[in-house]
Structures are given as C-alpha cells and as structure tokens.
Amino acid sequence: MIYQIVMYGLPLAIAALAIQGFGLARRNGKYTTLLTGIILSAIAVIGGLALYRNYAFYEIGGFGGSPALFRVDPFSALFVSVISAVMVIILLISNEEEEKGIFNMFFSLVAVGALVVVLSDSILTLMLGLELVSASTVLAILNGGKRRVEAAVKLFVVSSIAISIFVFALSLVMPYTNGFTIAPISMGGISDALLSLSAILFVTGLAIDAGIVPFNLWMADVYEGAQGNITALLSGVNKKVAFIAIFYIFFVVLALRVSMFAPLFEVLAIITMFFGNLMAMVQNNVKRMLAYSSISQAGYILLGFAVANIEGLSAAFFQIIAHMFMTVGAFAVVMWLAEKNINEVGEYKGLFQRNMFAGVALTIFMLSMAGVPPLMGFVGKFLLFSSAIGTGMLILAFAGIINSFISIYYYGKVIAAMAEGTDKARLHMRIGLGLAIGLCLVVIVVLGIYPQPLISVVHNSVLSVFN
Amino acid sequence: MMYFLVMIALLLAGVLIVSASDRKLSRQVGILFSSIALAIALVMLVEYLHGGTVTYSEAIPYISSFGIYIQFYANQFSIPLSLLAGIVTLAALIGGNPMREKEKATTALALLFEASAIGLFASGNLFLFFIFWDVGVIAAFFMISYLGSGNNHASSKTYLFYSILASALLLFGILLIYFYMPVRSFSIQAIEAGSALIPPSIQTAVFALLFVAFMIKMPVFPFHSWMQSAYSDASTQGSMLIGGVLSKFGAYGLLLLFLMLPIAKVYAPYVIIIAIISAFYAAFNMLKKDDMKRMVAYASMVESALILAGISAIGIFGEEGAIYGMVAYGLGIALLFLSVGSIEFMFGSKSTKVLRGVVRDAASTAYAFLFGIFAATGVPLTGAFIADLLIFIGTERSFGLVGLIPLFSIVIVGAYLYYAAEISIFDTKKGMDMVRYESGHWNPAYALLVFAIIAIGLVPYFILGFR
Numbered sequence: 019m020i021y022q023i024v025m026y027g028l029p030l031a032i033a034a035l036a037i038q039g040f041g042l043a044r045r046n047g048k049y050t051t052l053l054t055g056i057i058l059s060a061i062a063v064i065g066g067l068a069l070y071r072n073y074a075f076y077e078i079g080g081f082g083g084s085p086a087l088f089r090v091d092p093f094s095a096l097f098v099s100v101i102s103a104v105m106v107i108i109l110l111i112s113n114e115e116e117e118k119g120i121f122n123m124f125f126s127l128v129a130v131g132a133l134v135v136v137l138s139d140s141i142l143t144l145m146l147g148l149e150l151v152s153a154s155t156v157l158a159i160l161n162g163g164k165r166r167v168e169a170a171v172k173l174f175v176v177s178s179i180a181i182s183i184f185v186f187a188l189s190l191v192m193p194y195t196n197g198f199t200i201a202p203i204s205m206g207g208i209s210d211a212l213l214s215l216s217a218i219l220f221v222t223g224l225a226i227d228a229g230i231v232p233f234n235l236w237m238a239d240v241y242e243g244a245q246g247n248i249t250a251l252l253s254g255v256n257k258k259v260a261f262i263a264i265f266y267i268f269f270v271v272l273a274l275r276v277s278m279f280a281p282l283f284e285v286l287a288i289i290t291m292f293f294g295n296l297m298a299m300v301q302n303n304v305k306r307m308l309a310y311s312s313i314s315q316a317g318y319i320l321l322g323f324a325v326a327n328i329e330g331l332s333a334a335f336f337q338i339i340a341h342m343f344m345t346v347g348a349f350a351v352v353m354w355l356a357e358k359n360i361n362e363v364g365e366y367k368g369l370f371q372r373n374m375f376a377g378v379a380l381t382i383f384m385l386s387m388a389g390v391p392p393l394m395g396f397v398g399k400f401l402l403f404s405s406a407i408g409t410g411m412l413i414l415a416f417a418g419i420i421n422s423f424i425s426i427y428y429y430g431k432v433i434a435a436m437a438e439g440t441d442k443a444r445l446h447m448r449i450g451l452g453l454a455i456g457l458c459l460v461v462i463v464v465l466g467i468y469p470q471p472l473i474s475v476v477h478n479s480v481l482s483v484f485n
Numbered sequence: 486m487m488y489f490l491v492m493i494a495l496l497l498a499g500v501l502i503v504s505a506s507d508r509k510l511s512r513q514v515g516i517l518f519s520s521i522a523l524a525i526a527l528v529m530l531v532e533y534l535h536g537g538t539v540t541y542s543e544a545i546p547y548i549s550s551f552g553i554y555i556q557f558y559a560n561q562f563s564i565p566l567s568l569l570a571g572i573v574t575l576a577a578l579i580g581g582n583p584m585r586e587k588e589k590a591t592t593a594l595a596l597l598f599e600a601s602a603i604g605l606f607a608s609g610n611l612f613l614f615f616i617f618w619d620v621g622v623i624a625a626f627f628m629i630s631y632l633g634s635g636n637n638h639a640s641s642k643t644y645l646f647y648s649i650l651a652s653a654l655l656l657f658g659i660l661l662i663y664f665y666m667p668v669r670s671f672s673i674q675a676i677e678a679g680s681a682l683i684p685p686s687i688q689t690a691v692f693a694l695l696f697v698a699f700m701i702k703m704p705v706f707p708f709h710s711w712m713q714s715a716y717s718d719a720s721t722q723g724s725m726l727i728g729g730v731l732s733k734f735g736a737y738g739l740l741l742l743f744l745m746l747p748i749a750k751v752y753a754p755y756v757i758i759i760a761i762i763s764a765f766y767a768a769f770n771m772l773k774k775d776d777m778k779r780m781v782a783y784a785s786m787v788e789s790a791l792i793l794a795g796i797s798a799i800g801i802f803g804e805e806g807a808i809y810g811m812v813a814y815g816l817g818i819a820l821l822f823l824s825v826g827s828i829e830f831m832f833g834s835k836s837t838k839v840l841r842g843v844v845r846d847a848a849s850t851a852y853a854f855l856f857g858i859f860a861a862t863g864v865p866l867t868g869a870f871i872a873d874l875l876i877f878i879g880t881e882r883s884f885g886l887v888g889l890i891p892l893f894s895i896v897i898v899g900a901y902l903y904y905a906a907e908i909s910i911f912d913t914k915k916g917m918d919m920v921r922y923e924s925g926h927w928n929p930a931y932a933l934l935v936f937a938i939i940a941i942g943l944v945p946y947f948i949l950g951f952r
Contacts, residue, residue, distance in 0.1 A: 403657075419654075
C-alpha cells in the first residue's frame with residue numbers, strides 16, 4: 019500500500035504542483051498559497067515515507083525502450099522531503115507578497131524544478147530542472163516591481179551563461195554516455211584532455227549557480243536586491259540544488275576519475291571559504307553579510323566534496339541540510355527587519371529589547387552558522403573537518419577551522435549590536451513568520467543536540483547512490 | 486551513578502523554567518535549582534569520601550558513528566571543581582543583579598553557565614568537553630555584552646574573538662588526537678592509556694594547539710589581553726563566574742593535557758618559564774591600576790600563573806596543588822569580585838582615587854573585601870595557603886629553586902591589595918557618602934563564600950581525601 023502511494027503519489031503530486039503552478043497566473047487570494055503549501059507538504063510526507071520504508075531504487079519514465087528519466091532512491095527521497103519542507107517554510111514567510119497568485123505560480127515552478135533535479139536519472143532532465151529553477155526565480159524576482167529589475171537581470175544573465183556552459187560541457191562527453199543516463203561513463207575511448215576540459219566546464223557552469231569563488235560575484239548584489247523571501251529561496255534551495263547537480267555529475271557520471279577532480283575541489287573550497295569570510299567581515303548591510311557568509315558555507319560544503327569519500331560526501335550533505343534551515347531562518351528575521359527599514363548592523367542595536375524572540379532566534383542561527391555547539395551547524399562542520407582529518411588532509415581541515423574562527427568576527431558584530439540597550443519601541447512579528455522561524459529553530463536545536471538519526475540517514479542515502 | 490547527568494538536566498530545566506517564569510520570581514527559582522545542584526554535589530562528595538573509591542558513571546550512546554558516549558567521571562578532579570562551580574553560582578544568584586529589569590536573564594545565564602561548567606569538569610570524553618566548553622563561553626559572552634556595563638560591547642567582542650580562537654584550536658587538537666590514536670577514541674581514559682602510541686610530531690602539534698587554547702582561557706601572558714576589559718565590564722555576577730569558574734576551564738584542560746600526552750613532560754621547563762613571566766607581568770601591571778575590578782582581574786591572572794606552575798611541575802604535589810588552587814583561588818576571586826561589585830553599586834565608583842572610607846557605611850562589604858585579600862594571598866586558614874604550599878613543594882621538587890620564584894609575585898599582589906584597602910576602604914578620616922542606600926542581598930552571599938574558603942582551609946581532606 020505505502021509502496022503504491024510512493025510509487026504513484028510522488029509523480030502525481032509533482033505533476034499537480036506543476037499544473038497548478040502553470041494555472042495560477044492572475045489569481046489572487048489565500049487559496050493558491052494554501053494549495054501550494056498542501057501539495058508541497060504532501061510531497062514532503064511522501065518523500066519521507068519512501069525514505070522511512072527504505073525503497074532501494076525504482077525508475078520512472080523510459081517509454082518505448084528509451085532510458086529512464088527519473089528515479090527514486092533513498093538519496094533523492096531524502097532531498098525531495100527536505101527541499102519540500104524548506105519550501106513550505108519559505109512559503110510561510112512570503113505571506114505578504116502583493117501579486118500573490120503570480121508569486122505562487124513561480125514559486126511552484128521553482129519547487130518543481132528543484133524536485134526534478136533531485137529525482138533526475140538523466141542528464142537532460144537534470145539540465146531542464148536547473149533551468150526551470152533559475153528561470154522561475156528570475157520571474158519571481160521581477161514580480162516584486164521595478165526596483166527588483168536590476169537583481170532579476172543580473173540573475174538572468176549569469177544563469178543563462180551557466181546553462182550554456184553546462185550544455186557545452188555535456189556535448190563534449192555526450193558520445194560516451196549511455197543515452198544521457200546518470201551512471202558512470204566508461205573511460206575507454208575518452209581522452210584525458212577532453213575529459214579535463216569537460217570537467218572544468220561542468221564545474222564552471224554549476225559553480226555559478228552554487229556561488230563558488232571565482233564565479234560568485236553576482237551573489238551579493240542579487241541577494242541584496244531581491245525580496246527577502248526570494249533571497250531565502252536562492253540561498254536555501256537554488257544553491258543546494260546546484261550542489262546536488264555537482265554531486266550527480268562528478269561523483270556519479272564521472273565517478274571513475276574522481277581522484278583527478280578532487281584536488282580541483284580542494285583549491286576551490288579553500289578559496290571560497292576565505293573569500294566569503296573575508297568579504298563578509300567588511301560588510302555593514304546584514305543581508306550582504308549573510309550573502310557572503312553563504313558563499314563561505316559553500317566552501318565548507320565543497321570541503322566535503324574535496325575529501326571525496328563516503329564520509330566527506332555525507333558530511334557535505336549533512337551541512338547542506340543544516341545550512342538550508344539556518345539560512346532560511348536567518349533570512350526570515352533579516353527580511354522582517356528590512357520591512358521595518360532596519361538594514362545596517364548599527365540599526366540592529368537593541369533587538370533583544372525590541373523583540374526578544376527575533377533576537378534570540380537570529381543569535382542561534384548565527385551561532386549555528388559559525389559552528390558553535392550544540393547546534394546543527396556545529397555538527398555539520400565537525401563531520402566535515404573530521405572527514406578531512408581522517409583522510410589526512412590536514413591543511414584543508416586547518417583552513418576550514420581557521421575560517422570558522424574568522425566567521426565569528428562578523429556574526430559577533432551583529433550579536434553584540436543586538437545585545438546593546440535601546441529606547442526604541444518594541445517590534446511585533448506576524449504569526450506566520452514567527453511560526454516559520456520557530457520551525458527552523460526547532461530543527462537546528464534538536465538535530466544539533468541529537469544528530470545521530472540524521473547522520474545515519476544521510477550516510478545511508480549517499481551510500482545508496484553508489485550501490 | 487547518574488549524579489552528574491541529573492545535575493546537568495536539572496540545571497538546564499532550571500534555565501527553561503526561569504525563562505518562562507515571572508521576573509520577580511526568577512531569582513528565587515534560580516536559587517532553588519542551584520542549591521539542589523549544590524546539594525547533589527555535596528552528597529556526592531560525602532559518598533566518595535566515605536567509599537574512598539573513584540568511579541566512572543556508565544555511558545549512554547550519543548553519536549554512535551564516532552563512538553561518542555555521554556559519560557561523566559566522578560573523580561578527584563570533577564567533584565571539587567563541581568563544588569566550586571556550584572558554590573560560586575549560588576553565591577552569585579544570592580547576591581542577585583541590582584539591575585532588576587535584567588534579573589531574569591542574569592539568572593538564566595548563570596544556571597546555563599553552571600550546567601556547562603559542571604558538564605565540562607565531569608566530562609569523560611573530549612567531545613563533551615568541547616561542547617560544554619563552548620556553551621560556557623557563549624553564556625559568559627552574554628554576561629559581558631548583554632548584562633555588562635561600561636565599555637562592554639567592545640570588550641565582549643574582544644572576549645568572543647579570543648574565545649572562539651581558543652575553541653577552533655581546541656577542536657582541531659581534539660580531532661587530531663581522535664584520528665591519530667591507535668584505536669580511534671575521544672574517551673579521556675582511553676587516551677591516557679594509549680596516547681604514547683601517537684606519533685611524536687602529532688603529539689607536539691596537539692600540545693601546541695591545546696596549550697595555546699588553554700592559555701587563552703586561563704588567561705596566561707601573552708594571550709591575556711581580553712581579560713582585564715572583559716572582567717571589569719561584565720556584570721558583577723558575570724565577573725564572579727568568569728574569574729572564578731570560566732578561567733578554570735583552561736586550567737582544568739591544561740591539567741588533562743599534561744595527564745594525557747606523554748610529550749608534555751618534555752615541554753614542562755618551558756611552561757614554568759611562561760608561568761613565571763606571566764605571574765610577574767600580571768603583578769607589575771596590577772600596580773598601574775586604580776580600578777579595583779581591574780586590580781582583582783590581574784590578581785586572578787597571577788593566580789592562574791601559579792596554577793600553571795603547579796601543573797607544569799607534574800607529579801602528585803603539583804597536580805593536587807593545581808586542583809586545590811583552582812578551587813581556593815576561584816572562591817577567593819569570586820568573593821573579591823562580589824565585594825568590589827557591591828562597592829561600585831553602593832558608592833558609584835570602583836576607583837581607589839575616588840573611594841574613601843567604605844567601611845563606615847558598608848562594613849560587611851569592607852570586611853568581605855579584606856577577607857577576599859586573605860583568600861587570594863594565601864593567609865593560613867584559607868584554602869589558598871594549602872594550595873600555595875602544595876604548588877611550591879611541587880615546583881621546587883621538579884625545577885629546584887627556580888620553581889619558587891613565582892612566590893614573590895604573590896607578595897606584590899598582597900601588598901598592593903592591602904594598600905588599596907587601606908587608602909580607600911579603611912581610612913575613615915575622609916569618608917564619602919553612598920550613592921544608593923538600597924542594599925542587595927550581599928551578606929548571605931559573602932557568608933557562603935567565606936564559609937567555603939575557611940572550610941577547605943581548615944579541612945584539606947575535602948579535596949585531598951580522594952586518595
């Protein structure tokens with residue numbers, strides 16, 4: 019019975035999401051939000067069921083003898099579930115959109131794209147999913163009115179470049195794939211030069227979306243220019259989807275030459291961590307600061323990819339999940355304050371007095387991002403650094419630890435500002451936003467204090483991809 | 486026995502209850518929880534003195550993929566140090582925060598800090614040690630930044646910067662130990678047994694990392710620059726807990742380091758040199774201060790240096806002396822900070838240039854300060870006398886007469902503190918009027934600390950009776 023629900027329910031629910039996404043235009047009102055929320059929650063639940071019953075593997079699509087398009091395995095079920103849950107939280111915080119129907123349409127399409135990437139069994143569907151994610155995000159930003167145009171155009175230009183580079187890279191290795199399936203390609207006829215070129219182009223195309231240095235220069239501008247909820251979406255979903263694509267391309271499709279690419283990831287990880295943290299130190303606008311901190315988090319995640327074994331990859335995916343909740347929670351608070359025209363660090367003074375809940379929540383999110391125990395961000399970093407030390411990559415681990423020390427400088431600046439006294443009026447938070455922040459807090463604290471269940475789930479899911 | 490687990494769970498429950506309770510009741514609730522925890526610690530002390538055996542509490546699986554257990558040791562280190570944490574926190578809570586509007590935060594943070602301190606002193610593996618370390622650091626950060634006064638925001642940032650540097654080095658060192666042990670383990674017992682097999686180069690690296698981390702926390706020259714501003718700008722309760730207990734985190738960690746790593750013996754002669762430099766540096770710096778809180782801060786730095794000397798002596802006298810010193814100096818410093826804080830509250834100043842004739846209007850505070858000087862300088866019948874005796878016997882045995890040099894720094898400290906007391910407290914010819922006549926609940930808090938100091942001064946068996 020449950021097998022049937024998962025087997026047919028998951029594609030049906032995603033199709034329903036896509037259909038209602040396309041059909042929502044010009045409709046306003048609460049009901050579209052409610053519908054999107056319900057469908058996303060259903061997808062999260064079904065993904066959770068698939069994960070709980072531990073379905074080994076089944077494929078969807080593949081009509082008339084052609085290779086399959088989608089697959090469900092513990093790894094994709096895990097991320098279907100987590101991404102849908104995070105998107106429900108983002109839906110909760112974006113309660114105040116003006117053109118609600120149109121926003122929900124683009125939002126649903128971003129969700130569909132993200133789920134397609136996670137579930138894809140073919141490089142073509144993966145590419146289409148990535149494109150759907152970024153195109154819908156551009157349109158969602160444009161929905162915010164004229165002052166958002168700059169951010170939308172920047173995102174549009176970089177994501178078009180990204181996808182064309184990706185296509186070029188794909189065309190180089192295409193003859194060697196088995197009908198574009200996401201499965202290891204044999205290295206028989208392929209020359210090293212061609213493979214390296216293709217790998218570099220793949221990294222470039224995906225690093226633009228994932229915000230890896232040196233392909234990150236668009237991020238701070240777009241994060242600052244977009245609406246708060248879209249910023250949460252960009253950092254919480256779009257970036258993570260790009261990491262999942264990197265995982266599929268390098269650790270599944272090009273799996274036989276992983277040892278060739280791991281040093282590339284090592285260099286990128288170190289540069290990304292330092293760049294993100296050092297740039298974040300000099301920011302005064304909290305949204306920009308979080309944008310750069312999100313770049314440095316991409317560096318930590320890459321650290322796990324550079325280690326390139328099961329421990330490193332599961333640590334990276336643990337950190338991806340942790341950062342989804344931390345960043346969405348933090349951007350939710352920052353967005354709420356930006357609505358009240360509070361943007362600079364100096365204006366955060368006295369937040370503890372003005373709204374204790376928001377102050378404590380932002381403090382916990384920031385401490386978690388800085389890697390302070392017993393919070394989820396610490397567990398992620400602990401797993402990452404220990405995987406690096408366990409494989410003898412001491413320099414990489416030391417770079418990571420030094421960076422997590424640097425990051426306390428700018429997080430501490432905000433926290434210390436919030437602790438100052440003030441005589442300004444109290445601020446009130448609407449219930450939906452409070453609920454969303456509370457959900458993120460619960461995840462961060464509970465899985466920080468008792469992380470073992472998630473650690474083993476992530477470990478088993480990553481393992482399942484390789485079997 | 487699960488005593489430690491019960492204590493920590495109780496204190497954490499206390500934090501939640503205090504946060505939820507009414508502001509006026511919060512102090513009483515906090516005192517209730519803290520006294521129950523102290524009572525449990527006393528029961529444990531009596532039980533172990535009777536039984537005479539040192540036992541280890543059973544382990545609960547926590548993060549099984551890393552073989553991490555929740556395990557607490559009840560031994561000759563953890564019981565006296567938990568008593569120190571319990572007594573100082575209870576005294577701080579009884580003393581209460583005269584800033585009524587922040588009383589709830591004061592109580593909650595003090596209980597959180599007490600839980601972290603007891604957890605750290607009793608933790609049976611280095612992972613738990615690290616978790617409790619960081620929780621204590623963050624709790625103390627808010628005692629400076631949120632509850633403190635004066636230039637507290639700048640000093641809290643400096644404090645956080647140094648503390649997180651210490652945590653980063655600590656984490657790296659702990660992970661190195663874990664991965665280079667013959668059988669990977671975080672357990673302190675296992676590391677003591679197997680650390681001789683760690684390669685010497687790694688041992689040196691671990692020693693350097695952890696030594697710097699613990700030097701920052703003690704603090705010891707040249708990593709002390711966060712100390713004087715943090716101690717003097719924290720709230721009175723914050724200074725008591727940071728000076729009395731938090732600095733012992735570093736001392737206890739260093740003691741463990743010398744017990745765990747055989748290579749520490751090689752570096753012991755350098756360590757005693759650092760201790761001598763630090764003691765005299767602090768003593769001479771103290772002579773330049775007229776701010777009484779800063780004077781006490783430097784006195785505590787001199788005593789940290791004495792503890793360091795005791796630890797570097799290795800062997801039974803040095804070790805016992807270090808533990809005795811941590812407890813006795815911790816109580817004395819807490820008493821000094823409490824009385825100076827009360828003087829500042831009542832007279833509106835803490836400078837020896839301004840204060841005159843405190844004894845006339847606030848006799849109990851004046852005599853508490855005098856007794857604090859006795860306790861800090863090691864007058865017979867106070868605990869510090871026995872601590873000094875043990876430490877210097879230990880250092881003389883290990884290093885010869887060189888080991889006795891730090892003794893003269895206490896003379897400087899004592900002379901200057903007596904001088905300060907003479908001109909601003911006991912000189913009644915030129916009295917000054919109180920700013921506020923409302924008094925805190927200081928007398929019972931003084932009584933508790935004085936009683937504890939005399940008790941361990943008269944009956945060393947409480948601490949030395951374990952062997």
